[in-house]
Amino acid sequence: MVVCVCNAIRESQVREAxxxxxxxxxxxxxxxxxxxxxxxxxxxxxxxxDTERAAA
Structure with missing residues (x-):
């Protein structure tokens, strides 16, 4: 899923960050x-x- 259309940032990239x-x-x-x-x-x-941090 694309999270940021302006920067073409995908959900997977945000999760990794x-x-x-x-x-x-x-x-x-x-x-x-x-x-x-x-x-x-x-x-x-x-x-x-927030979801990623809670899972960590």
């Missing part, structure tokens, strides 16, 4: 070499990160 220690959507995007543009994806990315 969370597993690598990113705690926020902004940190995850920075680790992928970009930043949130329109902001529509931030809530979804945050939920994915």
């Amino acid at each position: 969370a597993r690598n220690g990113c705690r926020t959507a902004c940190q995850a995007y920075q680790s992928l070499g970009c930043r949130a543009k329109c902001g529509q994806c931030v809530l979804v990315a945050r939920a994915i990160i």
